[in-house]
Amino acid sequence: MNSSFLLSCLIGLTLTLTACSEPTSPMETNDQHPEQPTEKIIKTDAEWKALLTPTQYRILRKAGTEAPNGATYKAFNAQKSGVYYCAGCQAELFSSKEKFHSGCGWPSFYDPSQAKNVKEKKDISAGMERTEIVCSVCDGHLGHLFHGEGFGTPTDKRYCINGAALLYVPKELPETKEQSAPREEE
Numbered sequence: 001m002n003s004s005f006l007l008s009c010l011i012g013l014t015l016t017l018t019a020c021s022e023p024t025s026p027m028e029t030n031d032q033h034p035e036q037p038t039e040k041i042i043k044t045d046a047e048w049k050a051l052l053t054p055t056q057y058r059i060l061r062k063a064g065t066e067a068p069n070g071a072t073y074k075a076f077n078a079q080k081s082g083v084y085y086c087a088g089c090q091a092e093l094f095s096s097k098e099k100f101h102s103g104c105g106w107p108s109f110y111d112p113s114q115a116k117n118v119k120e121k122k123d124i125s126a127g128m129e130r131t132e133i134v135c136s137v138c139d140g141h142l143g144h145l146f147h148g149e150g151f152g153t154p155t156d157k158r159y160c161i162n163g164a165a166l167l168y169v170p171k172e173l174p175e176t177k178e179q180s181a182p183r184e185e186e
């Protein structure tokens, strides 16, 4: 056995490990703000399967839920100003302006940034009555909406969203009055 054989084994092992870690990979990010869909996106199950990662497919198309406090949540907490688009159809859903820290283990927003793209549906699964949140452009499942938890946000709502259902694109957003910081240059 020579050293180059050992090296190629190591590279192979690393690639295998990287591929295996896909389901918990951080929320997808992009440098480019996607073009906004102008009409409803309708695809077959096979088309969605081909387009999405297995995790995104399970969440968006099968109303799955990602594990709390996972890699997508850590990535979300580290993200600064930016816009969150639907990972299925790229419609704008939320922005960092409505993001807040709830400590629940999933990305939390108190309001959508594009209300027309975020739809509420009654969900009676799992023996509870909850409000499901779906993307109104592609009908992808995003998460659930909770009211009146006392987080002290302007709406007292918590849009509890699966990070894997979101596509984050960094962007300098206009500062609000409360958050405006002094400019450094004169």
Ligand SMILES: [Zn+2]
Pocket (backbone or CB within 6 Å): 086, 087, 088, 089, 090, 091, 135, 136, 137, 138, 139, 140
């Ligand atoms: Zn969508």
